[in-house]
Amino acid sequence: MTRSAIVLGAGMVGVSTALHLRQRGWDVALIDRRPPGEGASFGNAGLIQREAVHPHPFPRRIAELTRIARNRSVDAVYHPSALPGLASPLLRYWWHSAPRRYEAVSRAYARLIVTCLDEHMALASAAGSAELLRPIGWMRLFSNEAQMDAARLEADMAHRDHGVGYRMLDGDALAEAEPHLMVRRVGALHWTDPYSVSDPHALTTSYAHLLAAKGGRFFLGDATTLERAGAGWRVQTAEGPAHAAHAVVALGAMAGTVTRRFGYSPPLFGKRGYHRHYGMRGNAVLNHPFIDEVSGFCLVPMRAGIRLTTGAEFARAGAPETPLQLERAEPIARSLLPLAERIEDRPWMGVRPCTPDMLPVIGRIPGQHQLWGAFGHAHQGLTLGPTTGRMLAEIMTGTRPFIDPAPYGAERFN
Numbered sequence: 001m002t003r004s005a006i007v008l009g010a011g012m013v014g015v016s017t018a019l020h021l022r023q024r025g026w027d028v029a030l031i032d033r034r035p036p037g038e039g040a041s042f043g044n045a046g047l048i049q050r051e052a053v054h055p056h057p058f059p060r061r062i063a064e065l066t067r068i069a070r071n072r073s074v075d076a077v078y079h080p081s082a083l084p085g086l087a088s089p090l091l092r093y094w095w096h097s098a099p100r101r102y103e104a105v106s107r108a109y110a111r112l113i114v115t116c117l118d119e120h121m122a123l124a125s126a127a128g129s130a131e132l133l134r135p136i137g138w139m140r141l142f143s144n145e146a147q148m149d150a151a152r153l154e155a156d157m158a159h160r161d162h163g164v165g166y167r168m169l170d171g172d173a174l175a176e177a178e179p180h181l182m183v184r185r186v187g188a189l190h191w192t193d194p195y196s197v198s199d200p201h202a203l204t205t206s207y208a209h210l211l212a213a214k215g216g217r218f219f220l221g222d223a224t225t226l227e228r229a230g231a232g233w234r235v236q237t238a239e240g241p242a243h244a245a246h247a248v249v250a251l252g253a254m255a256g257t258v259t260r261r262f263g264y265s266p267p268l269f270g271k272r273g274y275h276r277h278y279g280m281r282g283n284a285v286l287n288h289p290f291i292d293e294v295s296g297f298c299l300v301p302m303r304a305g306i307r308l309t310t311g312a313e314f315a316r317a318g319a320p321e322t323p324l325q326l327e328r329a330e331p332i333a334r335s336l337l338p339l340a341e342r343i344e345d346r347p348w349m350g351v352r353p354c355t356p357d358m359l360p361v362i363g364r365i366p367g368q369h370q371l372w373g374a375f376g377h378a379h380q381g382l383t384l385g386p387t388t389g390r391m392l393a394e395i396m397t398g399t400r401p402f403i404d405p406a407p408y409g410a411e412r413f414n
């Protein structure tokens with residue numbers, strides 16, 4: 001019983017944590033109200049972002065803030081009704097994004113990021129799903145030299161400080177790399193290290209299958225039924241109550257719905273995002289995922305088609321879906337690539353779980369015996385699931401964690 005855990009939430013973070021605990025011999029029950037991998041981990045852009053050594057800061061330039069405030073952008077939109085509830089976390093997000101604080105945050109963030117490829121490859125190899133991890137990187141496309149110069153500087157620093165691989169492509173090299181691109185761009189930054197996952201849902205489910213093969217159990221159940229049971233924990237599942245000595249909250253954007261009941265209210269907020277798939281006309285192909293710097297959405301070649309994923313939408317939890325960004329992005333995407341029909345009628349929507357200081361919560365929930373948190377991975381939860389799972393499993397099993405966990409401690413929000 002002492003070496004047992006209930007892991008709440010079967011997204012990339014929860015599945016990876018459950019798997020790492022099981023690999024260390026713990027008895028593990030993974031709980032979700034849906035089958036594994038159907039939350040935000042389902043529909044992301046599928047990038048294992050080795051280059052993302054700097055998290056997404058809150059914009060601080062007046063011109064950019066004004067552009068976003070107009071609410072007509074493709075990359076960021078908001079529901080005005082959400083602003084009162086978001087004021088406090090967004091103000092804190094803005095505060096943490098000030099240059100000196102952001103530098104410290106980035107140092108802590110980079111430590112999580114640098115091993116992401118190895119951590120995924122270890123799990124994917126064991127799960128037999130390594131072929132989903134395509135070593136093709138991704139590109140940022142630029143329409144003027146100033147953007148290219150700024151990106152080159154940024155890439156140089158990421159290479160020098162964190163060993164990130166990249167190459168700069170001029171317009172001709174870009175046209176050669178992507179022969180079906182229908183516009184001429186000045187050039188591109190190709191981040192060469194990242195994996196592009198051809199099916200993010202299949203990757204999460206492959207890790208869940210490995211967990212089952214190793215003796216971990218999955219149950220459908222509602223995490224909000226978590227309660228104390230003696231010194232341990234109990235949660236109701238479709239197959240009756242599950243008990244364990246430890247409980248891990250890995251519920252992505254919904255983590256607060258459980259932790260609040262035990263006295264811990266993290267200032268989590270969501271950045272919603274949408275996707276839709278498209279066919280390609282004729283024999284056209286897209287060889288690399290890319291973001292066109294002007295419009296800020298992503299186009300990724302996936303098993304299901306060309307996946308268009310959007311930037312951030314700020315809305316109240318549970319507010320109706322408003323895929324405005326997809327509507328704005330689609331005509332631009334069609335001017336870039338010979339896209340054919342939409343593959344689904346309805347777009348997919350998911351929520352990136354964000355914290356004001358841009359760092360995830362990985363560690364003990366304050367004031368509660370053997371209650372742990374693994375959430376708040378924002379734009380890089382697919383990337384960081386296995387890293388987080390290993391780190392938390394090492395902490396829980398009393399092994400020295402391979403990354404110093406101090407910056408990600410839950411107590412920083414107490």
Ligand SMILES: Cc1cc2nc3c(=O)[nH]c(=O)nc-3n(C[C@H](O)[C@H](O)[C@H](O)COP(=O)(O)OP(=O)(O)OC[C@H]3O[C@@H](n4cnc5c(N)ncnc54)[C@H](O)[C@@H]3O)c2cc1C
Pocket residue numbers: 008009010011012013014031032033034036037038039040041042043044045046047048049221222223224250251252253254271272273274275309310350351352353374375376377378379380381382383384
């Ligand atoms: C458009 C878009 C593009 C993105 N692109 C990338 C990318 O390229 N690379 C990257 O690294 N990240 C990307 N992300 C971010 C990434 O998808 C998330 O950070 C990540 O999926 C979070 O994983 P998670 O396991 O914490 O949460 P989730 O995957 O959301 O899992 C949480 C789980 O909790 C379950 N749950 C919630 N409440 C309850 C309850 N009461 N009872 C039971 N179960 C419950 C849900 O069903 C869900 O399965 C993107 C996100 C979006 C939206």
